[in-house]
Amino acid sequence: MRLRVIALAAALLAAAPARAEAPEVTRFTLANGLEVVVIPDHRAPVVTHMVWYRAGGTDDPQGLSGIAHFFEHLMFKGTRRVAPGELSKIVARNGGQDNAFTTEDYTAYFQRIARDRLDLVMRLEADRMMNLDLSAENVATERDVVLEERRFRVENDPVALFREQLSAALHLSHPYGRPVIGWNEEIRRIGRDEALDFYRRHYAPNNAIVVVAGDVTPDEVRRLAQTHYGRLPRRALAARSDPAAPPRMTETRLAAEHPDVRQSLLLRIYRVPSYVTAAPGEAEALEVLADLLGGGAASRLYKGLVVERKLASAAGAWFAGAARGMTEFGVYAYPRDGVSLAALEKGMNAILADIKSAPPDTAELERTKTVLVADAVYARDSQATMARIYGEALSIGLTVEDVQVWPERIRAVTAEEVQAAAKARLIERESVTGTLEPKAKK
Amino acid sequence: MSARHRLIAGVMLAFAALPARALDIQTPPAPEGMELWLVEDHTLPMIAMTASFPAGSAYDPQGKGGLAAFAAGLIDEGAGEYDATAFTEALDERGIRFSASPDREHLIVSLQTLTEEAGAAFRLLGIALSQPRFAPDAVERVRAQLLAVLKRNEEDPAQVASEAWSRIYFGDHPYGRPVSGTKEEVRAITQADLKAFAARHWVRGAAQIAVAGDVTAERLAKLLDSAFGALPLREVPALPPPERTGAPGTHHVTRDIGQATAIFGAPGILRHDPDFIPAYVANYVLGGGGFSSRLMDEVREKRGLAYGVSTGLVTLSKAGIFAGQVATEASRIGESLDLIRSELRRFAEDGVTGDELDDAKTYLTGAFPLAFDSNGKIAGQLNAFQRDGLAPGYIDERQALIEAVTEEDVQRAARRLFAPEALTIVIAGPEEKPSTAAAP
Numbered sequence: 118m119r120l121r122v123i124a125l126a127a128a129l130l131a132a133a134p135a136r137a138e139a140p141e142v143t144r145f146t147l148a149n150g151l152e153v154v155v156i157p158d159h160r161a162p163v164v165t166h167m168v169w170y171r172a173g174g175t176d177d178p179q180g181l182s183g184i185a186h187f188f189e190h191l192m193f194k195g196t197r198r199v200a201p202g203e204l205s206k207i208v209a210r211n212g213g214q215d216n217a218f219t220t221e222d223y224t225a226y227f228q229r230i231a232r233d234r235l236d237l238v239m240r241l242e243a244d245r246m247m248n249l250d251l252s253a254e255n256v257a258t259e260r261d262v263v264l265e266e267r268r269f270r271v272e273n274d275p276v277a278l279f280r281e282q283l284s285a286a287l288h289l290s291h292p293y294g295r296p297v298i299g300w301n302e303e304i305r306r307i308g309r310d311e312a313l314d315f316y317r318r319h320y321a322p323n324n325a326i327v328v329v330a331g332d333v334t335p336d337e338v339r340r341l342a343q344t345h346y347g348r349l350p351r352r353a354l355a356a357r358s359d360p361a362a363p364p365r366m367t368e369t370r371l372a373a374e375h376p377d378v379r380q381s382l383l384l385r386i387y388r389v390p391s392y393v394t395a396a397p398g399e400a401e402a403l404e405v406l407a408d409l410l411g412g413g414a415a416s417r418l419y420k421g422l423v424v425e426r427k428l429a430s431a432a433g434a435w436f437a438g439a440a441r442g443m444t445e446f447g448v449y450a451y452p453r454d455g456v457s458l459a460a461l462e463k464g465m466n467a468i469l470a471d472i473k474s475a476p477p478d479t480a481e482l483e484r485t486k487t488v489l490v491a492d493a494v495y496a497r498d499s500q501a502t503m504a505r506i507y508g509e510a511l512s513i514g515l516t517v518e519d520v521q522v523w524p525e526r527i528r529a530v531t532a533e534e535v536q537a538a539a540k541a542r543l544i545e546r547e548s549v550t551g552t553l554e555p556k557a558k559k
Numbered sequence: 560m561s562a563r564h565r566l567i568a569g570v571m572l573a574f575a576a577l578p579a580r581a582l583d584i585q586t587p588p589a590p591e592g593m594e595l596w597l598v599e600d601h602t603l604p605m606i607a608m609t610a611s612f613p614a615g616s617a618y619d620p621q622g623k624g625g626l627a628a629f630a631a632g633l634i635d636e637g638a639g640e641y642d643a644t645a646f647t648e649a650l651d652e653r654g655i656r657f658s659a660s661p662d663r664e665h666l667i668v669s670l671q672t673l674t675e676e677a678g679a680a681f682r683l684l685g686i687a688l689s690q691p692r693f694a695p696d697a698v699e700r701v702r703a704q705l706l707a708v709l710k711r712n713e714e715d716p717a718q719v720a721s722e723a724w725s726r727i728y729f730g731d732h733p734y735g736r737p738v739s740g741t742k743e744e745v746r747a748i749t750q751a752d753l754k755a756f757a758a759r760h761w762v763r764g765a766a767q768i769a770v771a772g773d774v775t776a777e778r779l780a781k782l783l784d785s786a787f788g789a790l791p792l793r794e795v796p797a798l799p800p801p802e803r804t805g806a807p808g809t810h811h812v813t814r815d816i817g818q819a820t821a822i823f824g825a826p827g828i829l830r831h832d833p834d835f836i837p838a839y840v841a842n843y844v845l846g847g848g849g850f851s852s853r854l855m856d857e858v859r860e861k862r863g864l865a866y867g868v869s870t871g872l873v874t875l876s877k878a879g880i881f882a883g884q885v886a887t888e889a890s891r892i893g894e895s896l897d898l899i900r901s902e903l904r905r906f907a908e909d910g911v912t913g914d915e916l917d918d919a920k921t922y923l924t925g926a927f928p929l930a931f932d933s934n935g936k937i938a939g940q941l942n943a944f945q946r947d948g949l950a951p952g953y954i955d956e957r958q959a960l961i962e963a964v965t966e967e968d969v970q971r972a973a974r975r976l977f978a979p980e981a982l983t984i985v986i987a988g989p990e991e992k993p994s995t996a997a998a999p
Contacts, residue, residue: 158932161928163928209850209918210921212922260863265818272817415651424644427703484652491654494605497603
């Protein structure tokens with residue numbers, strides 16, 4: 118779940134102030150520290166209302182991995198005013214849809230509903246921000262649900278299990294190496310006390326960002342936010358965790374076999390700076406590099422491995438740039454029948470060596486940037502996407518301005534910067550290379 | 560094959576006082592043999608199109624399963640004067656997004672373009688559909704990709720269960736075959752097969768197009784002509800109705816995994832059946848309504864037996880299916896299925912309460928505008944209605960149709976569709992131990 122969210126947001130982290138007017142984004146802060154962002158889109162009488170908490174998998178206490186995600190489930194299990202399970206039913210009864218998601222760095226709750234129900238959903242979110250009322254029985258039942266979710270998303274999928282292993286190896290002791298959903302045995306240790314402790318330490322208006330996109334005006338949102346959220350008191354919060362990304366001494370290699378695998382896979386992840394930790398321009402260069410290397414059928418990995426050398430059936434790259442700490446840059450390829458993973462890796466390494474030794478040519482660079490910037494225009498077509506982009510940016514410590522100037526910063530990336538980013542960051546020491554194969558028959 | 564990743568009629572809530580905002584659907588003239596719906600919106604400088612052609616996997620000839628998917632995978636792998644790389648570069652340098660994927664009955668093509676690149680976008684789309692190269696190296700490339708996908712599908716218990724279910728339910732009928740075919744069939748498909756399929760199915764004749772965004776009817780006519788004018792005008796024969804619709808009972812596919820996935824289904828209802836809307840409402844209450852559904856309540860919320868449990872109505876042109884899915888720890892999948900069966904029985908016997916019906920109507924009418932809040936979603940949703948054989952006026956009629964459903968209507972639909980004994984069930988999971996055999 119974390120990887121999908123990060124990949125989506127990283128790819129779409131912007132609103133393009135392109136030809137037509139860019140959305141006028143308004144941001145303000147209430148006296149109790151709650152931040153509010155308003156993104157108007159009057160094409161449909163609908164709003165997307167999101168509440169983002171600056172708390173995620175990295176805030177799970179040692180030994181209790183999965184608690185941030187488990188707690189996200191528990192936020193639906195009742196307050197002093199709203200019975201367990203009722204919140205989603207109330208939203209549905211008002212013609213709305215709701216859900217939530219957790220990543221390493223944040224947890225977000227959202228509703229999509231008719232514009233005249235914004236008052237209702239704010240009331241519901243403000244209520245559960247402070248008034249959660251959990252029974253041990255509901256916690257226990259929901260723990261079973263989370264264990265089923267882990268089975269569904271991870272344990273039934275050998276590639277998902279494999280990805281967990283790679284991340285654990287890459288980040289050493291940093292909590293990014295733990296799965297957001299948690300390790301199986303640790304999920305089982307989470308009870309009502311642990312959950313309420315997490316709630317008290319992280320859920321407060323001064324640790325939250327409300328994003329409203331859709332058929333609204335800033336004044337309207339300000340008035341409603343003040344009414345519902347404004348009366349909530351600040352809480353003293355523990356300082357946000359700031360764990361070390363310890364130095365790596367050498368590359369890690371994992372060779373895994375699994376009885377459920379039918380299609381072999383070569384996957385490598387590098388530890389690289391994020392939009393938050395990178396020097397100016399470097400994250401944008403990594404973004405361009407990822408697309409140039411493996412963003413589509415005209416990319417280097419695809420052209421080199423799939424089209425020209427016929428070593429792979431598919432190949433790609435991604436950059437999970439929207440993270441608070443050192444993050445992942447990934448490259449992958451699926452070998453064609455009859456091609457060894459060793460041969461495939463050799464081919465992949467040759468392509469990576471090329472981009473380190475010479476800058477891309479102008480046409481290739483401009484094409485890559487055009488696709489990225491166009492993505493930002495298409496993102497403006499969806500109020501839900503816009504809300505997610507802004508919410509994610511602010512949750513990890515970026516600003517509204519960072520989002521709005523992203524297309525310009527992408528356009529400003531030079532060929533030399535792309536090459537330099539590859540040389541400086543796609544280095545062996547900072548990598549885990551994994552191969553996943555079917556279990557050999559004995 | 561590469562894929563770039565991815566009027567609201569009246570006010571639905573009886574008690575709301577919002578001004579009605581109608582989705583203004585135009586039906587301008589289109590190239591002969593094509594049905595066109597257009598929603599103009601000039602707010603953003605972009606255009607979204609979803610188009611469908613009668614080119615789905617049900618048209619795969621016997622022994623050539625995967626042909627429709629194979630052809631779809633080649634749609635951006637070289638056409639006209641462009642080889643595969645040149646075609647992708649032509650899209651990328653203009654920021655055009657283009658993808659095509661088949662389902663059982665249709666090839667669904669999606670195009671998004673900035674306004675200023677629309678001319679090129681529609682021209683490239685037209686070349687892709689009317690002059691596909693199917694060059695030998697591209698064919699081998701996409702073959703390798705399909706084989707990789709088939710292998711990945713074998714790793715996924717839900718996919719395995721679903722394919723087994725279709726095969727068991729429909730037998731030899733085209734609906735029973737996997738959309739992506741089988742490895743043996745995909746290995747045997749030739750360039751000649753692909754060219755013949757495209758020539759027969761990527762045609763005007765039953766094509767349906769929905770467009771939303773920054774384009775007038777007048778400009779769109781020219782764009783569509785450049786895209787589709789060169790396609791032959793040809794009728795595609797209708798699919799035969801299936802002879803077999805179900806194999807009631809429980810069937811097993813052995814997978815040594817911790818969580819079993821069960822797919823269950825029975826004969827459903829066709830889209831134009833007078834009882835479709837009552838059935839749709841009944842399904843929402845039973846298992847289509849997420850956390851508002853009875854099955855979520857019983858299976859997940861009360862007992863923690865599953866992360867997801869849901870039901871839905873599938874409407875193909877020649878068959879309707881009522882189907883659902885649940886995944887539970889292997890030793891307890893029987894419990895989940897017992898609960899589902901008893902909920903079906905209870906629903907058929909007792910129907911819905913007045914409150915349940917009111918809540919369902921409020922959701923189904925109230926959430927309708929959520930499907931139309933972007934150009935991309937408008938194009939996609941309207942094309943879905945076109946494929947269902949609905950008229951543009953449906954957008955305005957839908958609210959009244961849902962509001963008119965009575966408790967008796969819902970119970971009649973439930974008695975027709977929710978019959979536990981009629982269920983065909985496939986479980987992908989570990990081998991069953993005799994002591995935990997599920998009751999039939």
